[in-house]
Every structure is written in C-alpha cells, then in structure tokens.
Amino acid sequence: MIKMKKYFVIGLLSVVSLYSCVPTRMVREANMEMPEQFIDQDLDSTNTAHVKWRDFFLDTNLIRLIDKALENNQELNIMLQQIEMAKNEVKVRKGEYLPFVNAYAGAEVEKASEFTRNGAVEKNLNIHEAEAFPEPLQNYSIGLSASWELDIWKKLRNSKKAAVLEYMASIEGKNFMVTNLVSEIANSYYELLALDSQLAIINKNLELQKNALKMVKIQKEAARATELAVRRFEAEVLKNQSNKYNIQQKIVKVENAINFLIGSYPKPISRNSDLFINKNMPYISSGIPSQLLQNRTDIRQAELELSAAKLNTKIAKANFYPSIDISASIGFKAFKPKFLKDTPESLVYSLAGDIVGPLINRNAIKAEYANANSKQLQVVFEYEKTILNAYIEVSNTLSNIENLNKSYALRDKQVKALNESIDISMKLFKSARIEYTEVLLTQREALDSQIEIIETKKEQLLAHVNIYKALGGGWN
Numbered sequence: 001m002i003k004m005k006k007y008f009v010i011g012l013l014s015v016v017s018l019y020s021c022v023p024t025r026m027v028r029e030a031n032m033e034m035p036e037q038f039i040d041q042d043l044d045s046t047n048t049a050h051v052k053w054r055d056f057f058l059d060t061n062l063i064r065l066i067d068k069a070l071e072n073n074q075e076l077n078i079m080l081q082q083i084e085m086a087k088n089e090v091k092v093r094k095g096e097y098l099p100f101v102n103a104y105a106g107a108e109v110e111k112a113s114e115f116t117r118n119g120a121v122e123k124n125l126n127i128h129e130a131e132a133f134p135e136p137l138q139n140y141s142i143g144l145s146a147s148w149e150l151d152i153w154k155k156l157r158n159s160k161k162a163a164v165l166e167y168m169a170s171i172e173g174k175n176f177m178v179t180n181l182v183s184e185i186a187n188s189y190y191e192l193l194a195l196d197s198q199l200a201i202i203n204k205n206l207e208l209q210k211n212a213l214k215m216v217k218i219q220k221e222a223a224r225a226t227e228l229a230v231r232r233f234e235a236e237v238l239k240n241q242s243n244k245y246n247i248q249q250k251i252v253k254v255e256n257a258i259n260f261l262i263g264s265y266p267k268p269i270s271r272n273s274d275l276f277i278n279k280n281m282p283y284i285s286s287g288i289p290s291q292l293l294q295n296r297t298d299i300r301q302a303e304l305e306l307s308a309a310k311l312n313t314k315i316a317k318a319n320f321y322p323s324i325d326i327s328a329s330i331g332f333k334a335f336k337p338k339f340l341k342d343t344p345e346s347l348v349y350s351l352a353g354d355i356v357g358p359l360i361n362r363n364a365i366k367a368e369y370a371n372a373n374s375k376q377l378q379v380v381f382e383y384e385k386t387i388l389n390a391y392i393e394v395s396n397t398l399s400n401i402e403n404l405n406k407s408y409a410l411r412d413k414q415v416k417a418l419n420e421s422i423d424i425s426m427k428l429f430k431s432a433r434i435e436y437t438e439v440l441l442t443q444r445e446a447l448d449s450q451i452e453i454i455e456t457k458k459e460q461l462l463a464h465v466n467i468y469k470a471l472g473g474g475w476n
Helices: 002-018 060-072 074-097 117-124 155-221 227-261 289-295 297-318 337-341 363-430 436-471
Strands: 100-110 126-128 137-150 323-334 347-356
Touching (some): 060 074, 137 337, 155 227, 289 436, 297 363, 323 337
Antiparallel strands (some): 100 137, 137 323
C-alpha cells in the first residue's frame, strides 16, 4: 500500500512537470476612471437615483399601471424564468464538485460455450467438492459505487463561482429590465396625457373656428365678405376636424401599447389629463458620476459578467493540467441470491485512482483558452462601454432638461400673446379694419403654439423620466 502511494505521488509529480509550461495571456483590467462631476452640475452626492419609483411618480393611475406591468409583463416573466435557470445551473455546478455516489442492483444469466476459455474452465471447476458450476450461470449483485474528481486546480470550484456570478448578473439584468419597463410605462402614459390635451385644444379651437365661420357667412350676406373667405374658413374647420381623428387614432395606439406592457388586451386606460399642462416637474439631483457604478443595474450586471469571464479563463487554463479521478465500489455478488448474505465470500470491492491529461494534440484546448481570453477582453470592453454610455446618457438628459425649461418659458409667453391676438383679430375683422386672412393666420398660429407647448411639456416629463432611469432608477 505504501509503495502504491509512493508510485502515485511520483506519477503525479511527473505529469505535473510536463504541464508546468502552459500558455499564459494577461488581459488588462477595465478602465473605471470617470470625471469627478457632470458638466455644469454642482459637486453634490445627493442623488435622485436613491428615490424609489413609488416616491418619484406621484400619479396614482401611473403607479397602478406600473404595478400591473411588474406582475403581468411577458418579457419580465421570461426574464424571471431565465433567473431560475441560472439558479439551477449553480446547483448543477455545485453538484459536480461533490462526489457522485450511486446504488446499484442487478441480475443476469449467461451460458458460455464449452469451446471458449471461460466455458472450459467452468466445465472443469467445482464450486465445492462434487458440486459443479451451475449452467447457465446466473449472477446477482447489489452495492454502492462512488466517483470523485479531485479539484486540485480549482476548476470545479471556479466553475461554481462563475455560475453564482452569472446568476447574480441575471438578477441585475432583471432589475435593469424593470427600470426600463417602469420608464417605458411612464413615457407612454405621459404621451397619452399629451394627446388628450392636444385633442382638447383642437376641440376648443374648432368651436372658435366654427363661430368665426358663422360670422363670415353673416358678413357675406351683408356684402362685407366674399365667398372666398367663407371657403377658406370652412377649409380650416375641415382640416382641424381631420387632425382630430388623427389624434384619436394615436390615442388608441398608445393605449394599446400600454395594454401590451401590462399584459392586457385592449381597453381604455384610466388617467386624468385635465391638469397636464400644469404638472410640476420633480426635483432632480444628479449626484456624482462615480455613483453610477453602484446605482446603474446594467453597470453592476456588466461588472459581474466580467468577474465570471475571469473565472472562465482560469477554468480554460485548468484544462491543460491533468485531472485526478478516484472511483470506488463495494457490494455483494453471487450466482444465487441466498449467497449474497454470506460474507466475506460474496463481498466485492474496488478502489482506483486515475491521472489523465492531454499530452499530444492540445490545439483544441489552446483554442478554448484563447477564446476564453478573448471573451474576457470583450467583456472588459463591454463594461467600459456601459460605463461610458451611462455617463453620456446622464449628461445628455441633464442638458436636455435645462434647454427644455428655457424653451417652455418662451413658448408659454408665445401662447399667451397669440391667445390675446385671437380676440383682437376678431374685433378688428368685425370693424373691417383687417382682412379675413389675418384672422385665419392668427387662429392657425395660436393653435400651433398651443400644440407645441403641450409637446414641450411632454418632452419635459419624458426627460425627467429618462434622467431618473439614467441615474439608476431607484435600485440602489
């Protein structure tokens, strides 16, 4: 037994010496340097990303829609099943690290030819004195068997750790999907409110234009206006009636888009659009760029995938080294079931150890190792790209919010001026001091300005949703 151990150790050291010179490739670390602050922003660590979405969105109808989406959205439920599969993969990798123990039981019958070695031996060999081998020969067995790969190169342990990291990355991927889903619901909801407001504006302007049309017809009868003026006013009314139906169709499409996100068949979406134009913008604090590393779920996911890729590279390198397998079995075997209980006569056992490693034609292993290194470097680039993209998203959205605020203030003044000009133009037209074309142009410009300020308000709300998403969306 001592000699056997000695030879085993000598054999192990000999094989290891053959694999002492395996190829090695160093992959650079990811560059995580970021600017200290966002452009034109104060250096303040207060961050809106730490606010939960229920506290960020105050509209109860919107909150209700988000809750339904988080429960019923098909894409999110598909992602949850992927997380379950990743969780099961952890169990699989953990099981590979532990010994495999199996129970077995068997029965067989065999008739050997007398013209073979086994048949000739059995023909001339007695079990006991004057008791020959039974023919045909039966065989019954029962026992336990075990096999275990010694993980001296940490190949199996690293595989389990990589599976755990991939499982954690899938959770972060789910969180990132939730952030996108919440922002998509909010964006669609605010777009729906904007369309409702545009429809209300068009209906209001249609009433004004119909009244103007009646006045022009009266003036025509009094020979103070022409048929051309009547036709022009009629055309303006018809144009806005057509636009009304276009907006109604857009409302249907946005409602159905929201219904799809919440896993529902088409139905009306509950909302209150009356105060849309007066909605207050939530306060936004961007914090500092380095907080994106902790707050952005896509960055955390990329970081975990990078750690898993590093372990996969180590696993690929371990394939160059020999594997050591130990197998053992113990049980009972006899040609009659009644003899199975007779020990030690029916007792059988075995113990074996194997060292197996690639010696010649290792190109496939080299290729796998090269691919693992390239994959690791690829994930490094993905990680750096995710960080850069996050910073640029925040920077762009902060700039967009600032410019939209300035634009909204100017459009508000424009709308007030044009609304006042409608009454003035009608009075001047009644007194024959201006042409009908000026009335038409004034009404058209006023309507356009009202539609534009609604669009600007919508863009403001979308920008605030997008900055909340870009900063991390409440997943700190």
